[in-house]
Every structure is written in structure tokens, then in C-alpha cells.
Amino acid sequence: MGKKAEAPGQISARLLDEVEQLRTSLESALEENARLMEDRDRLSRRVTQLSQDLQAARSAPPPAPPALPSVEQGQAEEELRVAFEELQVLTEELEVANSSLQQANHELDGRVEERTRQIQEINDTLRATENSLRTIADLVPDLLWRSDATGHANWFNQRWCDYTGWDKEELKEEGWTNALHPLDRASSLAAWAQAMAAGTVYQEQHRIRDAQGDYRWFLIRAEPMRDANGTILAWFAAATDMHEQRTAMEALQRSELRFRTLIEGMPQLVWRAVDSGQWTWSSPQWSAFTGQSEKASRSLGWLEMLHPDDRDHAMAAWTRAQQTGSLEIEGRIFNAQDRRYRHFRTRGVPVRSSESSLLEWLGTSTDVDDIVQLQAHQEVLVGELQHRTRNLMAVVQSVTARTLKGSHSLDHFAQCIGDRFDALARVQGLLSRRKGGLRVTFDALLREELSAHVPLDADGRGEHVTLTGPAGISLKSATVQTLALALHELATNAVKYGALSQPAGRLEVRWDIRRPAPGECRLFVDWRERGVSELPAPGAEPKGGGYGRELIERALPYQLNAQTSYAVETDGVHCTIDVRVPSEDSEGGGR
Amino acid sequence: MTEAALQDCRILIAEDEYLIAADIAEALEQDNAVILGPVPRVADALSLIGSGTRIDLAVLDVNLCGDMAFPVADALVEQRIPFAFATGYDGWTIPARFADVPRLVKPFRPDRLRSALKSLLP
Numbered sequence: 120m121g122k123k124a125e126a127p128g129q130i131s132a133r134l135l136d137e138v139e140q141l142r143t144s145l146e147s148a149l150e151e152n153a154r155l156m157e158d159r160d161r162l163s164r165r166v167t168q169l170s171q172d173l174q175a176a177r178s179a180p181p182p183a184p185p186a187l188p189s190v191e192q193g194q195a196e197e198e199l200r201v202a203f204e205e206l207q208v209l210t211e212e213l214e215v216a217n218s219s220l221q222q223a224n225h226e227l228d229g230r231v232e233e234r235t236r237q238i239q240e241i242n243d244t245l246r247a248t249e250n251s252l253r254t255i256a257d258l259v260p261d262l263l264w265r266s267d268a269t270g271h272a273n274w275f276n277q278r279w280c281d282y283t284g285w286d287k288e289e290l291k292e293e294g295w296t297n298a299l300h301p302l303d304r305a306s307s308l309a310a311w312a313q314a315m316a317a318g319t320v321y322q323e324q325h326r327i328r329d330a331q332g333d334y335r336w337f338l339i340r341a342e343p344m345r346d347a348n349g350t351i352l353a354w355f356a357a358a359t360d361m362h363e364q365r366t367a368m369e370a371l372q373r374s375e376l377r378f379r380t381l382i383e384g385m386p387q388l389v390w391r392a393v394d395s396g397q398w399t400w401s402s403p404q405w406s407a408f409t410g411q412s413e414k415a416s417r418s419l420g421w422l423e424m425l426h427p428d429d430r431d432h433a434m435a436a437w438t439r440a441q442q443t444g445s446l447e448i449e450g451r452i453f454n455a456q457d458r459r460y461r462h463f464r465t466r467g468v469p470v471r472s473s474e475s476s477l478l479e480w481l482g483t484s485t486d487v488d489d490i491v492q493l494q495a496h497q498e499v500l501v502g503e504l505q506h507r508t509r510n511l512m513a514v515v516q517s518v519t520a521r522t523l524k525g526s527h528s529l530d531h532f533a534q535c536i537g538d539r540f541d542a543l544a545r546v547q548g549l550l551s552r553r554k555g556g557l558r559v560t561f562d563a564l565l566r567e568e569l570s571a572h573v574p575l576d577a578d579g580r581g582e583h584v585t586l587t588g589p590a591g592i593s594l595k596s597a598t599v600q601t602l603a604l605a606l607h608e609l610a611t612n613a614v615k616y617g618a619l620s621q622p623a624g625r626l627e628v629r630w631d632i633r634r635p636a637p638g639e640c641r642l643f644v645d646w647r648e649r650g651v652s653e654l655p656a657p658g659a660e661p662k663g664g665g666y667g668r669e670l671i672e673r674a675l676p677y678q679l680n681a682q683t684s685y686a687v688e689t690d691g692v693h694c695t696i697d698v699r700v701p702s703e704d705s706e707g708g709g710r
Numbered sequence: 711m712t713e714a715a716l717q718d719c720r721i722l723i724a725e726d727e728y729l730i731a732a733d734i735a736e737a738l739e740q741d742n743a744v745i746l747g748p749v750p751r752v753a754d755a756l757s758l759i760g761s762g763t764r765i766d767l768a769v770l771d772v773n774l775c776g777d778m779a780f781p782v783a784d785a786l787v788e789q790r791i792p793f794a795f796a797t798g799y800d801g802w803t804i805p806a807r808f809a810d811v812p813r814l815v816k817p818f819r820p821d822r823l824r825s826a827l828k829s830l831l832p
Contacts, residue, residue, distance in 0.1 A: 502799050502800070502803050505798050505799055505800055506772075506773055506797070506798035506799050507798065508798065509797075509798030509815065509816040509817060510727055510730070510798050510816060512816065512817040513727065513729075513730045513733075513798075513816045513817035513818075514727060514729050514730065515817075516733075516817045517729035517730060517732070517733045518729065520733070521729075597726075597775060597776055601728065670728075673728065673732075674728035674729065677728045677731070677748075677750055678726060678727065678728045678750055678775075
């Protein structure tokens with residue numbers, strides 16, 4: 120309570136003191152008066168005595184002639200006269216004293232009356248004030264209470280009773296602390312004790328149980344009331360219901376925690392911005408990815424982490440976003456760890472208030488580098504596929520035309536074209552079955568082709584066939600198809616007219632790697648047929664129509680830069696192919 | 711079938727697939743054109759263009775032994791030699807500066823080749 124509230128009490132005390140003083144002085148005045156009365160009565164009694172004595176003396180027979188008064192009579196009269204005069208003086212004094220006494224008494228009565236009236240007024244005012252205060256105390260929604268200087272609660276407003284369902288007797292002293300939540304009680308009481316010891320303001324949040332047994336959060340504030348000397352007279356406390364705010368705030372905090380956990384857990388780089396791309400915040404992922412601090416990313420700092428070629432584009436996107444209300448940027452962002460830029464797709468949406476005014480922008484930047492790389496790779500692959508497919512169609516067209524030229528009947532054509540398409544199909548199969556950029560190897564190609572004509576064991580041996588050479592010699596993909604077609608023509612001719620067409624025939628294929636110069640790696644193949652009879656005469660039209668020879672002698676040198684030889688020797692065909700292959704230390708893949 | 715307009719026309723063929731190159735050469739030889747090449751590689755084509763020999767027309771495969779043939783195309787443009795692309799690729803792989811160059815999408819018949827080359831002649 121403030122000083123104004125104390126004033127009536129102090130005035131009241133002061134007035135009571137004054138009335139007491141007045142009463143004391145009145146009493147002493149009355150005593151004085153009584154004493155004066157006693158003096159007067161005593162004198163009066165003596166005058167009466169003297170008067171009687173004088174009367175008695177006069178009525179006795181005159182002992183002497185009346186003309187001559189006796190000495191005795193003269194003395195008595197004199198004494199009486201003196202006493203009478205004394206009496207008169209006393210009576211006058213008494214009358215004066217009495218009159219002033221009456222006056223004082225009257226004044227005193229007036230003052231007492233005045234003071235009494237003042238006290239009455241003040242009491243009325245105090246009563247009215249107290250009533251007002253009590254009304255107000257019961258009117259406010261807060262729980263109010265008061266305790267003495269030692270902390271013993273001695274007054275509670277009605278709300279306390281209404282809220283807790285307890286009466287004021289139950290609340291008194293320490294009773295109210297039983298309504299505190301068990302989890303809050305110890306800390307709350309400790310803080311309360313500390314505040315009282317220090318004489319400082321107490322402010323705590325804790326839960327108080329209501330009449331139904333539910334707890335609600337309150338903000339409790341208590342302040343000491345001091346007298347003029349600073350001594351604490353009492354404590355006044357108020358508990359304000361803040362349950363909704365507190366629970367809403369806790370919900371908000373949980374929501375924010377979830378939001379932060381989500382944002383910091385997602386792989387995207389998250390940011391907030393205002394106006395035209397002025398960042399106000401970036402998530403930890405931004406700093407982790409770019410190496411740029413959160414603070415440095417603010418405003419247009421983030422632009423520095425963008426590829427220089429993408430910056431104008433990004434700012435243009437921000438300008439557009441002001442009209443369209445959505446932001447989309449494709450741009451490269453620098454990655455500190457790999458020391459290179461990666462493709463990102465950045466999207467932003469405006470955050471609007473309930474009045475739909477734009478508050479800020481919230482956005483994410485998603486790493487799409489792998490996708491972009493894959494897309495680029497896929498485009499190349501699709502292009503390659505088109506290229507190969509259409510080239511293959513052109514090759515098929517050409518092979519068909521040549522086969523048609525070399526065929527003497529439709530049956531012959533059907534047989535030859537079927538074999539050649541099978542050979543093309545086998546090599547396409549080899550190429551498409553490759554895994555992860557592995558190259559087709561020469562031994563696999565040779566075995567695949569020969570196996571289509573004669574049975575071979577795991578070591579590449581057949582009844583008439585010996586294969587000798589290292590495994591795993593990689594071929595350039597561009598080499599494979601033409602080489603396969605050439606091998607097919609050699610094998611087909613051997614089966615039809617050469618070493619594989621006769622019991623005495625033998626086919627030996629040897630191959631090896633040669634390194635004529637540093638970094639140059641060449642495959643040397645020696646195809647030798649032996650034990651073959653009925654060979655065509657030198658210079659005669661080849662039995663296969665010449666297509667096979669054309670492939671070996673012209674196509675391989677033209678297309679693969681190969682050096683080849685083809686000869687029909689006395690006991691069979693002898694063919695050599697010398698073609699460049701990728702060196703073993705060069706990377707796989709390629710075309 | 712044959713195209714008289716191509717008579718004595720000196721035509722460069724740059725095509726890495728032997729069989730296709732041979733077919734193109736054969737078709738054009740039927741028209742009495744003079745075949746330059748065929749060449750399978752970018753370097754071969756460039757040296758032929760740079761040799762000073764007269765070239766009237768060219769048929770250019772977009773992919774020559776794994777290399778894009780655009781340097782050859784640029785050299786042809788520089789020498790004001792009209793040419794056509796013969797390609798298995800769709801249009802998107804060809805740079806915009808060659809947007810006006812006719813394209814023969816493989817596989818193609820000799821007739822289409824002839825009409826494409828004829829349209830290039832002045």
C-alpha cells in the first residue's frame with residue numbers, strides 16, 4: 120500500500136493523542152476548582168463561627184456603659200471585620216477562578232467535540248476506503264493476499280476462495296501453499312523465503328490448483344509494505360492467471376523446436392529473406408555446405424557463393440518474384456568441401472500475415488547436381504543410342520545390299536543374311552551386356568563368334584580349334600562391331616569352305632599385345648587355317664563373294680586404322696589383324 | 711535414278727562407318743561425281759579441305775570415330791563449301807550456327823542424298 124493509504128491511520132492516532140491530552144488537562148482543572156471550593160467553604164465556615172461569636176457577645180448584659188466600648192468587644196469586632204474582608208477577597212477570587220474554569224471547560228468541550236467530529240469523519244472515510252478496497256480486491260480476477268512481515272498470510276481476497284474452493288481459514292498462515300503444484304512448491308517457497316529475507320520483490324511463475332483439482336499457471340508478484348523508517352510492515356501478493364499465455368508459449372516453443380529440428384535435419388539449405396533477396400537468416404546447412412558463415416550470408420552475402428555466371432540470373436529471378444509471388448532459381452552454389460560448384464534448385468515462397476501483407480520470404484535450395492549430371496549423361500546416352508541405332512540400320516541396309524549382290528539365289532541370300540544378322544545381333548548383345556563402362560574384350564568377342572559355329576571348351580579348345588592368347592584385352596567400343604563382322608566372315612568361310620569344313624582342317628588363332636611405342640598398345644591377331652584342300656585358285660573369285668575380304672582388307676584399315684593381311688596359302692587362309700587398343704592404364708568406358 | 715546435276719561434281723565424303731561411306735561413294739559415282747575421300751576422321755577431313763583441292767560439295771557425318779565433326783563443318787563454312795549432315799543424331803546435338811545446313815537422318819536412300827546435294831548447288 121502507498122503512503123496515501125497510511126495517512127488516515129496516522130491522523131487518527133494523532134487526534135486520539137490530542138483528545139487524551141485535553142482530557143488530562145480538563146481533569147487537572149477540575150481538581151484545581153475543587154481545591155478552591157474547599158478553601159472557600161473553609162473560610163465560609165470560619166466567617167459563620169466568627170459571626171456567631173460576635174452575636175453571642177452582643178446579647179450578654181453590657182458590663183460597661185454602652186458609650187464607652189470595652190476593650191474586649193473592640194478586639195472581636197476588629198477580628199470579625201478582618202475575617203470578613205478576607206472572606207470577601209476569597210469569594211472574589213473564587214468567583215474569578217470559577218468563571219475562568221467555566222470558560223476553560225467550555226472551550227475544552229468545544230475542542231473535544233470538534234476532534235470527535237473529525238475522528239468520526241476520518242473513520243467514515245477509512246471505512247469507505249476499506250470497503251472500496253475490499254470491493255476492488257474481490258473484483259479483480261487476480262488472487263490477492265497479504266501476510267505479515269514474517270510471511271504469515273492473514274488476508275485473502277474472495278477470488279482465492281472461489282478459485283481454490285477453500286475458505287479463508289483454510290488459506291490462512293501456510294494453508295495457501297498447499298494449493299501449489301507439488302513440482303513448483305519447493306522452489307516457490309524457497310524464492311518466497313529469499314525475497315522476505317532480502318526484502319526484495321518476489322516474482323515467480325507456478326501452478327495453483329483450482330477447485331476441480333486442475334492446475335493453472337500463475338504469475339505471482341509480491342511486494343513489501345514499509346513504514347516511514349523502511350521497516351517492513353506487511354507483504355502484499357498478487358497471482359495473475361497466465362495459463363493460456365504460458366501453455367501457448369510452451370506450444371509455440373515446441374512448435375519452434377520441431378520447426379528447427381526439421382529445418383536443420385533436412386538436406387536442403389534453408390534461408391529467410393526480405394525485399395529483393397536480402398537474406399536475414401540461413402540454416403546451418405548453408406554454412407556447412409558453402410563454408411560461408413551465417414552472418415556473412417545475410418543481405419546479399421549469399422550471392423558470393425553463387426557461380427559468377429549465375430548471379431545476374433538469380434537477381435533477375437528475385438525481381439520477377441516480386442510480381443509473380445514465387446521464386447525459382449537454377450544456379451550453381453560453391454561447395455567448400457569439394458572445392459567446386461554444384462547445381463542447386465532454389466525455391467522461395469512469400470510468408471504473408473493474416474492481413475496478407477508480405478512479411479518475408481522463406482526458401483530452400485536443393486542440391487540437384489546429381490540429377491543434372493544424370494540428365495546430361497542421359498542426354499548423351501540417348502544421343503549415342505540414336506546414333507548407334509541409326510548407324511546400325513544403315514549398316515544393316517548396306518550389308519543387305521551387299522549380300523543381295525553376292526547371292527545366286529533367294530535361299531542363298533536368306534542363309535547368308537540370316538548369319539550376318541545373327542553376328543550383328545551377337546555383337547549388340549555383347550555391347551549392351553557390358554556393366555559399368557567395362558569394355559568388351561577380344562577373347563570374349565572371338566569366343567562368342569566361334570561358339571556360334573563350333574563347340575568350344577572353357578579353355579577355348581574345340582575339335583579343330585585352338586585359341587591361344589591372353590584374356591582381358593579391352594577393345595574400343597567403336598572397334599567391336601566392325602571387328603566382329605570381320606571375325607564372323609572369317610569363321611563363316613572356315614565353316615563353309617575352310618578348316619572347319621574338313622576333318623583334317625585345323626584352325627589356330629593366336630593373339631598378343633604389342634607395344635611399338637610408349638603409350639601405344641596394339642592387338643595383334645594371327646588367324647591360321649591348315650590342312651585345307653580344294654582351295655580356290657589364286658586370283659579366282661572368292662567363294663564367299665568377297666564381302667569378308669572387303670571387311671578385312673578395306674573396312675578395318677579404313678574404320679579402325681588397322682593393318683591387315685589376307686592370304687590364301689597352300690593349306691588354308693592366313694589372316695592377320697594389327698589394331699590399336701586402349702592401353703591398360705587408360706580409363707574404361709569410352710566409345 | 712541418276713542425277714545429271716552432280717556430273718563431275720567434286721564431293722567430299724566424311725563418314726567413319728566403312729560400309730555406309732562405301733555405299734554413299736558408290737551411289738554418287740553412279741552420277742559421275744568425283745569422290746574425295748571417303749575419310750573416317752576429323753583430321754583426315756580437315757587436311758583434305760586444307761590441301762587446296764577443289765571441293766564443290768560435302769557429306770559430313772556428325773560423329774567421326776567418336777569426335778564431333780563441327781570443326782570440319784566450320785572449315786567448310788569458311789571455304790563457302792555447301793554441305794549436308796548425315797547423322798544418326800536428332801537435331802538438338804547440332805549447334806545453332808548450323809541451323810540452315812540440311813540433315814540426312816540415317817538410314818537414308820541414295821535418292822534422298824542426291825536431292826539434298828542437288829539443293830545445295832548454286
